Amino acid sequence: MNTNGCSNCAIRGMFFDFLDDPWKHAGMEHEAARFVRDGLLVVKDGIITDFGPYEEVSTRHSGVEITHIQDRLILPGFIDGHIHFPQVRVLGAYGSQLLDWLQQWIFPEEIKYADRDYARKAAGLFFDALLAGGTTTCQAFTTSSPVSTEEFFEEATRRNMRVIAGLTGVDRFAPKDFLISADDFYRESKRLIERYHGKGRNLYAITPRFAVGCTGEMMDRCRQLKEECPDCWVNTHISENPTEVRQAKEHFPDCTDYTHVHEKHGLLGPKFTAGHGIWLSGDEMKRFSKAGAAISFCPLSNLFLGSGLFRLGRAKDPEYPVRLSIGSDVGGGNAFSLVRVLEEAYKVGMCNNTMLDGSINPREQDLAEADRNKLSPYRAYYLATLGGAHSLYLDDTLGNFQPGKEADFVALDWNAGQAAMAWHQSLAVGEGGPATIEEAAQLLFGIMTGGDDRNVDETWIAGQRAYKKPAVSRE
Amino acid sequence: MNTNGCSNCAIRGMFFDFLDDPWKHAGMEHEAARFVRDGLLVVKDGIITDFGPYEEVSTRHSGVEITHIQDRLILPGFIDGHIHFPQVRVLGAYGSQLLDWLQQWIFPEEIKYADRDYARKAAGLFFDALLAGGTTTCQAFTTSSPVSTEEFFEEATRRNMRVIAGLTGVDRFAPKDFLISADDFYRESKRLIERYHGKGRNLYAITPRFAVGCTGEMMDRCRQLKEECPDCWVNTHISENPTEVRQAKEHFPDCTDYTHVHEKHGLLGPKFTAGHGIWLSGDEMKRFSKAGAAISFCPLSNLFLGSGLFRLGRAKDPEYPVRLSIGSDVGGGNAFSLVRVLEEAYKVGMCNNTMLDGSINPREQDLAEADRNKLSPYRAYYLATLGGAHSLYLDDTLGNFQPGKEADFVALDWNAGQAAMAWHQSLAVGEGGPATIEEAAQLLFGIMTGGDDRNVDETWIAGQRAYKKPAVSRE
Numbered sequence: 001m002n003t004n005g006c007s008n009c010a011i012r013g014m015f016f017d018f019l020d021d022p023w024k025h026a027g028m029e030h031e032a033a034r035f036v037r038d039g040l041l042v043v044k045d046g047i048i049t050d051f052g053p054y055e056e057v058s059t060r061h062s063g064v065e066i067t068h069i070q071d072r073l074i075l076p077g078f079i080d081g082h083i084h085f086p087q088v089r090v091l092g093a094y095g096s097q098l099l100d101w102l103q104q105w106i107f108p109e110e111i112k113y114a115d116r117d118y119a120r121k122a123a124g125l126f127f128d129a130l131l132a133g134g135t136t137t138c139q140a141f142t143t144s145s146p147v148s149t150e151e152f153f154e155e156a157t158r159r160n161m162r163v164i165a166g167l168t169g170v171d172r173f174a175p176k177d178f179l180i181s182a183d184d185f186y187r188e189s190k191r192l193i194e195r196y197h198g199k200g201r202n203l204y205a206i207t208p209r210f211a212v213g214c215t216g217e218m219m220d221r222c223r224q225l226k227e228e229c230p231d232c233w234v235n236t237h238i239s240e241n242p243t244e245v246r247q248a249k250e251h252f253p254d255c256t257d258y259t260h261v262h263e264k265h266g267l268l269g270p271k272f273t274a275g276h277g278i279w280l281s282g283d284e285m286k287r288f289s290k291a292g293a294a295i296s297f298c299p300l301s302n303l304f305l306g307s308g309l310f311r312l313g314r315a316k317d318p319e320y321p322v323r324l325s326i327g328s329d330v331g332g333g334n335a336f337s338l339v340r341v342l343e344e345a346y347k348v349g350m351c352n353n354t355m356l357d358g359s360i361n362p363r364e365q366d367l368a369e370a371d372r373n374k375l376s377p378y379r380a381y382y383l384a385t386l387g388g389a390h391s392l393y394l395d396d397t398l399g400n401f402q403p404g405k406e407a408d409f410v411a412l413d414w415n416a417g418q419a420a421m422a423w424h425q426s427l428a429v430g431e432g433g434p435a436t437i438e439e440a441a442q443l444l445f446g447i448m449t450g451g452d453d454r455n456v457d458e459t460w461i462a463g464q465r466a467y468k469k470p471a472v473s474r475e
Numbered sequence: 476m477n478t479n480g481c482s483n484c485a486i487r488g489m490f491f492d493f494l495d496d497p498w499k500h501a502g503m504e505h506e507a508a509r510f511v512r513d514g515l516l517v518v519k520d521g522i523i524t525d526f527g528p529y530e531e532v533s534t535r536h537s538g539v540e541i542t543h544i545q546d547r548l549i550l551p552g553f554i555d556g557h558i559h560f561p562q563v564r565v566l567g568a569y570g571s572q573l574l575d576w577l578q579q580w581i582f583p584e585e586i587k588y589a590d591r592d593y594a595r596k597a598a599g600l601f602f603d604a605l606l607a608g609g610t611t612t613c614q615a616f617t618t619s620s621p622v623s624t625e626e627f628f629e630e631a632t633r634r635n636m637r638v639i640a641g642l643t644g645v646d647r648f649a650p651k652d653f654l655i656s657a658d659d660f661y662r663e664s665k666r667l668i669e670r671y672h673g674k675g676r677n678l679y680a681i682t683p684r685f686a687v688g689c690t691g692e693m694m695d696r697c698r699q700l701k702e703e704c705p706d707c708w709v710n711t712h713i714s715e716n717p718t719e720v721r722q723a724k725e726h727f728p729d730c731t732d733y734t735h736v737h738e739k740h741g742l743l744g745p746k747f748t749a750g751h752g753i754w755l756s757g758d759e760m761k762r763f764s765k766a767g768a769a770i771s772f773c774p775l776s777n778l779f780l781g782s783g784l785f786r787l788g789r790a791k792d793p794e795y796p797v798r799l800s801i802g803s804d805v806g807g808g809n810a811f812s813l814v815r816v817l818e819e820a821y822k823v824g825m826c827n828n829t830m831l832d833g834s835i836n837p838r839e840q841d842l843a844e845a846d847r848n849k850l851s852p853y854r855a856y857y858l859a860t861l862g863g864a865h866s867l868y869l870d871d872t873l874g875n876f877q878p879g880k881e882a883d884f885v886a887l888d889w890n891a892g893q894a895a896m897a898w899h900q901s902l903a904v905g906e907g908g909p910a911t912i913e914e915a916a917q918l919l920f921g922i923m924t925g926g927d928d929r930n931v932d933e934t935w936i937a938g939q940r941a942y943k944k945p946a947v948s949r950e
Contacts, residue, residue, distance in 0.1 A: 031627070034598050080639070088895050089895075089898055089899050089901075089902050090898055090902065091925055092899075092921070092924030094852075095849055097828070097834065109902075112909075125477075125895045126895070128894050129894040129895040132893070132894040133893075241829075241834065242835050243834050271902055272588065296870065303778070303819075303825070303826060305825060305827045306825025306828050307828070307829065308829055309826075310828070326503075334925060335893060335925070336895075337893065343809070347779055350779065351779070351782075351783070351784075352536050353572070353781050356714075359572065359716065359717040374570055376570070418607070418811060418927075419604040419607040419608075419811065420604040421604065421865075423564055423600055424563070424566055445567075445569055446567070449567030452927065453893055453894075454896070454929075472948075473947075
């Protein structure tokens with residue numbers, strides 16, 4: 001893959017990444033992670049060519065230009081599995097659950113993205129906000145206007161970012177300007193796939209917005225696209241809201257449940273992601289697991305819209321594990337920052353557990369599921385990096401510092417959040433920064449709970465610095 | 476009351492405050508609020524002496540020195556009804572619900588506050604963090620060591636802040652160093668009341684930490700203190716966690732419910748606040764209402780510890796309204812910023828509504844309660860200002876810009892949160908800032924949902940600037 005990064009350089013610093021899924025190492029989660037206190041990451045043409053302890057790696061690359069990033073934890077760039085490009089400006093709108101919220105806030109705003117100038121301006125702000133939050137890859141919805149999809153990919157290309165997106169199809173239950181016919185959707189999707197898929201770092205997702213907004217004909221066209229372009233991703237929503245679930249069953253009466261709609265149309269499988277999945281039954285989750293399909297867990301949005309509490313512990317059932325990414329779901333989610341999203345994921349797990357750990361009804365205890373709901377820093381940052389890549393079938397390309405992968409990463413300043421954060425973090429580590437993987441994990445937890453995008457000090461794309469946090473003058 | 480503020484000055488700017496409870500004006504909530512687009516607030520010795528439109532008020536005060544705060548919304552200082560001074564450093568600790576969390580994280584940290592140097596350092600950081608979040612008044616727990624209570628009041632005195640706090644009594648179910656005997660608690664409380672209550676802006680709260688940690692003897696001593704010092708406040712916890720509720724009934728077998736423990740010991744009444752109240756029955760809420768007792772709603776903490784969803788709409792039942800403040804509950808809550816707390820309060824309301832609006836079970840609809848759960852910006856900022864003051868029986872002193880009140884206020888920069896926030900806010904208002912009260916309310920909602928402590932640009936105490944946000948160098 002062509003990445004146009006730095007031609008030959010190296011970054012020295014403190015690195016933290018994952019080699020495995022920490023849920024598979026319950027009680028010993030650090031075994032899934034790797035902490036290199038003084039490491040060297042060597043990058044050529046945007047690709048990691050070597051990585052390990054500085055002492056060892058540097059001897060193999062004498063003469064390479066080294067950038068030393070000090071007092072920061074360097075992690076693989078964050079992966080946002082579910083975000084809406086045309087909702088930058090309506091993030092966190094007031095007062096309605098999903099279906100009303102779409103009508104009142106989202107439709108009028110998204111319609112503006114048929115205007116190229118508006119979409120272009122928005123794309124600049126959108127990617128700026130991603131980078132400021134440490135997100136280097138996202139899987140995004142656009143609108144039913146090809147213009148918005150084009151401007152999304154054009155801006156991603158300018159920034160050389162690894163992204164997944166696609167024309168977003170809705171052909172019923174929305175204002176006329178918001179709709180696209182199944183035929184137009186098919187034709188435009190084909191054109192856009194040809195133009196963007198696999199060009200630079202762009203990847204294309206066939207994107208039926210959500211089944212309630214799609215006729216059977218639209219879903220058939222999606223199946224046709226996937227058959228003709230099997231290399232493409234598929235991105236949609238599922239079971240976000242109880243009313244939506246009821247409507248899905250109403251509008252697809254020949255399907256036994258919401259998941260069946262996607263099975264019936266040949267979409268549920270590898271490279272398929274559905275956002276939310278809050279109200280999926282245990283049986284549906286099993287079918288996701290068996291099909292190799294993924295859910296993007298969007299806790300910030302789920303709490304903001306009052307959609308419900310995703311059963312994280314159930315999705316991580318070791319017998320039927322579902323591939324999971326974490327998604328901001330901006331603008332249903334009210335922040336771009338994935339550490340803020342991890343904070344909310346932690347809360348969702350904790351709230352679930354009041355139901356599962358015997359707090360409310362001791363007879364309904366499920367301590368194993370409750371334990372899987374607990375979002376330790378290992379589990380959290382795994383979801384935001386390697387886990388997200390795995391869910392998107394990009395773990396050969398992204399997600400950790402293994403040689404051969406693309407050099408997208410983020411440098412976190414563990415003290416840079418709210419006032420008194422440095423004192424808080426100093427409970428976990430001394431002046432010299434983290435000495436052990438456990439101390440590093442504690443700092444990362446502190447960033448999730450006491451921090452936000454202020455802790456993102458630098459974001460690098462393909463071995464080049466794409467974002468540096470503006471300096472704050474402390475008196 | 477002595478406030479030692481500026482001797483004679485005035486602040487010009489855009490003011491927003493409340494004159495009534497917006498829940499009483501459903502559908503017309505702006506009627507409870509006041510927006511003065513170009514206003515003048517005149518302050519003498521820390522007390523507001525005049526307030527209104529600049530054109531009108533300035534003519535009455537020629538010669539007064541005017542500070543013009545531009546492009547900011549000036550609100551009364553935020554009031555945090557429930558916060559733990561000795562938990563600055565353990566904010567957002569990992570993995571346990573209330574009772575385990577106390578054992579694992581809180582007890583070991585709070586014990587350190589018997590050391591005067593540690594407590595003094597912490598007090599500085601604590602008040603810095605409050606001011607950075609726009610909080611000008613708090614009702615705080617300290618520890619069972621008088622040293623921590625003294626250092627809290629000493630620091631508050633140096634900063635001239637209106638605070639409520641008290642020695643925090645626990646005499647069972649905690650490590651030995653954490654306990655104080657009922658007799659010692661009584662004697663030290665009396666001494667501290669004499670030394671601090673009503674001195675400067677300090678107010679004293681008799682503080683049994685929570686009934687589960689207090690013997691009947693400790694609760695009797697609290698009653699005795701309240702009888703001897705009826706002017707003092709009472710501050711405690713109630714019904715935060717289902718396990719705690721069960722334990723309260725176990726440990727006070729002669730009480731019908733958790734609230735009865737406080738009734739039986741003569742504490743439930745005016746100037747009584749209990750934090751949380753998540754699991755209070757409808758009957759208990761009514762008794763709170765009738766007694767004039769208050770609940771401090773701590774949504775950030777409630778989600779973080781997985782404690783549950785407070786029934787906001789039930790507490791605001793127009794027949795039996797309960798006095799409510801909003802509390803950060805740092806360190807169960809993981810941020811000092813009350814706008815972050817309002818964000819979570821909004822989410823709790825939204826999540827409650829999935830149960831109440833028919834989403835899950837149409838037969839269980841309670842649309843009136845659901846409507847009261849919706850935290851509009853009017854309701855939200857009311858809770859953080861005048862509502863909080865009302866709940867603490869301080870609404871003659873604090874909470875809005877009425878002459879005679881103390882001049883604590885905060886200047887909010889509505890664009891200063893996460894990246895792209897300015898573009899987001901520009902959907903609500905034009906370049907010149909808000910023209911109407913509704914536009915101002917929309918900006919405030921944007922701050923709740925897209926912002927945080929970064930939006931607090933200045934915090935003023937008794938007419939003097941006590942905090943100014945450090946400048947960020949934008950390239």
